[in-house]
Amino acid sequence: MEPNEIKQRDRPGILALAAGAWEKWGAGALLCGGAVALTVGAALIYPPAGWITGGVLAILGGILATIGGGEGK
Numbered sequence: 607m608e609p610n611e612i613k614q615r616d617r618p619g620i621l622a623l624a625a626g627a628w629e630k631w632g633a634g635a636l637l638c639g640g641a642v643a644l645t646v647g648a649a650l651i652y653p654p655a656g657w658i659t660g661g662v663l664a665i666l667g668g669i670l671a672t673i674g675g676g677e678g679k
Contacts, residue, residue, distance in 0.1 A: 641667070 641663040649656025 637667070 641660075645656050645660040645663065647656075648659040
């Protein structure tokens with residue numbers, strides 16, 4: 607076997623990298639995007655509703671991050 611083949615085999619494939627990234631960041635990105643969309647939508651309809659929605663989502667996110675452990679898990 608040539609050295610290049612060995613190096614290629616030892617490297618994780620793109621699917622493994624994507625799965626690792628999704629496991630680490632995917633759910634958080636979707637939740638954050640949904641929260642932003644909800645907050646902006648509420649703010650466009652009635653600005654104080656956007657502020658309240660954003661505050662509630664920020665508090666909920668902080669609680670979930672504390673319970674879930676985030677990166678330290």
